[in-house]
Amino acid sequence: MPMAPHTRLISVCICTFRRPDGLRRALESAFALQIPSGCTLELLVVDNDASGSASTVVDSFRAFTTEIRSLRYVNEPTPGVSHARNRCLESAAGEMLAFFDDDEFVKPDWLVELLACTDRTQADAVFGPVLPSFEIPPTPWALASGVHDRQRFPSGTVLPWREARTGNVALRRSMLAGGHRFSTEFARTGGEDSLFFATAQSQGRKLVWCDEAIVHESVPAQRMEPTWILHRAFMGGRTYVRLEARLGHRLPYTTFALRGLVASVVSLATVAALYLRGDARHVRHLCRLYGHLGKIMARFYSYGPYAGDA
Structure with a gap:
């Protein structure tokens, strides 16, 4: 039976910087993703290490690519998270762009849930929960701090920009209209994603929550x-x-x-x-x-x- 045409290209973007083990786990989860019906998937890794240290990890996954699941590697030598995220925006070919980080891994239905919510709500960007995955039992001090707890909302909730982050998001390419990019003023401090989505919301863009689209974040001992x-x-x-x-x-x-x-x-x-x-x-x-x-x-x-x- 001939395969149905795949007309909707989705780019899943992972920015990385000298986290080979984290990137390997992230890519393992990306290659296990369910591909939404009628879609093809582009996995895009942007390496923010000028020496290209992530290329070896990426190359080890090339044997797993298929006609509907490709893998691309791009090096962004200018240091700073804003530069890496902007390179994703410039290099990704998809009509939808989804992001998660190199210290995270996704559930197999993550992308299906994000896209379904995007279509259902007609949102410009859809965000999901990032749940901690502790590498060692969490210390009482870390649990009491609440630093690894993030607020969750019912699916379909329209979010204020302060709750919008790039650790788990899918956004339409139309969000990039007019050259909208991540500010390099925040390249070394973080906050570039908050400003990106605050500006988008001020322009009338709709930001929505999808509680079923789950990402897990690895929490090493140092972060406790x-x-x-x-x-x-x-x-x-x-x-x-x-x-x-x-x-x-x-x-x-x-x-x-x-x-x-x-x-x-x-x-x-x-x-x-x-x-x-x-x-x-x-x-x-x-x-x-x-x-x-x-x-x-x-x-x-x-x-x-x-x-x-x-």
Whole structure:
């Protein structure tokens, strides 16, 4: 029986930087994906290491390609996540582009669920949950911090841009109209995806949640250490203010520094009271305190290491 024509090309994009084991696991899950009816699949790996270190891993999967599931490798030597994501946008050939990261792996029905939700809701971009997959049993401190917990919504919920991330998303190529790209101002700090979707939403684009399209994120032991968690909270507060500045908030650095100062005093008192009572919730409030400190210091830390680099 002749095969039905496959007319809809979907590009699944994975940005990677010196994570060979993570990339291998990501590609294993990508090659296990169910391909939606009437579609062909392009797997696109963009390597942000100028030395091309990911090419060996990608080459090891070439034997698994088929007529309806291709594999492409592109090197983006300019360092920074924004440059890698923009290279995906420029290199992908699909009418739909789906993203997940090199420290993540997807369920076999992930793409089917994303596309079905996109068609059902007529959304411009559809997002799904990213669930932690701990490489060792999570520490009580890490669990109490809530840093690896992400809010979930009923499928079909229209999302505010603050809940929009590239770790699990499918978007229409029409989102790129007018040269819409990820800002390189956030290439080394993160937040480029928030700005991308905030701008899109301001232009009338519809962002929707699909709770069935599940991605798992590997959480190594290092990401359960207090130093990593608190650094991430600080970076998040700092980046939040920079985003507000970029989006046109009036006097953002002054406003959020003052708010952060007041909130820091409250958080510090709460941390002390809970800690003295032996209440584990003090950890979550300590993370909030570091987030407020990041807002206070946002003006003086415009650049720095991306919290997700480690």
